Amino acid sequence: MTPRSTALGEARDTAALLMAVTERTRRNFEDVAATFDLTPQQARALLALESAAPMRALADHMHCDASNITGIADRLESRGFVARAARDGDRRVKMLALTADGKKLRSALEAAIVDASPVMTALDSKERATLRALLAKAAITEGSRT
Amino acid sequence: MTPRSTALGEARDTAALLMAVTERTRRNFEDVAATFDLTPQQARALLALESAAPMRALADHMHCDASNITGIADRLESRGFVARAARDGDRRVKMLALTADGKKLRSALEAAIVDASPVMTALDSKERATLRALLAKAAITEGSRT
């Protein structure tokens, strides 16, 4: 709203814009998740479970305490989207895997998110390519484990 | 991780990348907020209060129920960062305004967020200008009130 010509203002404006788009993307995600009667975290978990994974891995991926995953898995399991299974060789580990219903839900969710993304609706193919290059550069830096 | 050459894959990859950067920005925000002993929502509220505003306006800005703001304001007020004040002409309205401490905190918070932003650290000035143009285009579309 108040762009400046100084270098400091430039940096601030870019950051503000990124925050705005981030907010929008986040809200878009929440809205789509709500459409499927999912909380954001439940949706995140579903998306992460494209292939089965130990609960520990999911906790790492979501950057939260393992005890948190117990509850999220409980709620998804009670609705039949996810199942706990043992893993051969280590009886401590519980693998989380999508059920048939869970897989269907996950695909629909993923598609809906892509469709509703502001970037998809506002930018053309060439612009997206440019954006992709910049985002990749910003995304790679340091924080890319998993 | 698995870029494709199809148009559909292209769209999906771009959306995934945007989600990744969004995640990163969000995490960055949470981490910085935690540095100041603030929850993400408390930090958001502080940033929104650059100038005093009625609680209702804050609720609209944060897209949440008004009752939610009561609690957030309570916690910020109990720590001396915010104060409730009456507004002339309408005794229903409570204006939220930053205290001196709150203003100091807000500036420090804002600066820290900009500094730590992945976009600031990974992209140079020219790249940021390109990014800004693309983000602006994505941000403007339809959802720009407030």
Place this chain on the structure above:
DNA sequence: GCAGTTACTTGAGGTTGTCAAGCATTGAGG
């Protein structure tokens, strides 16, 4: 002045987040 709306608060109920403690299992060393 009366009815309806608006601003804020309060309380109930659910999800998420942390931390500390507990249980079972695994793995490494003596």
Place this chain on the structure above:
DNA sequence: CCTCAATGCTTGACAACCTCAAGTAACTGC
């Protein structure tokens, strides 16, 4: 083999947020 530390998951306590419904006070329109 046995002990002991580390690991994976669960549970319980507690705080923050979130929504909805209900309540109070104050404004607005008629």
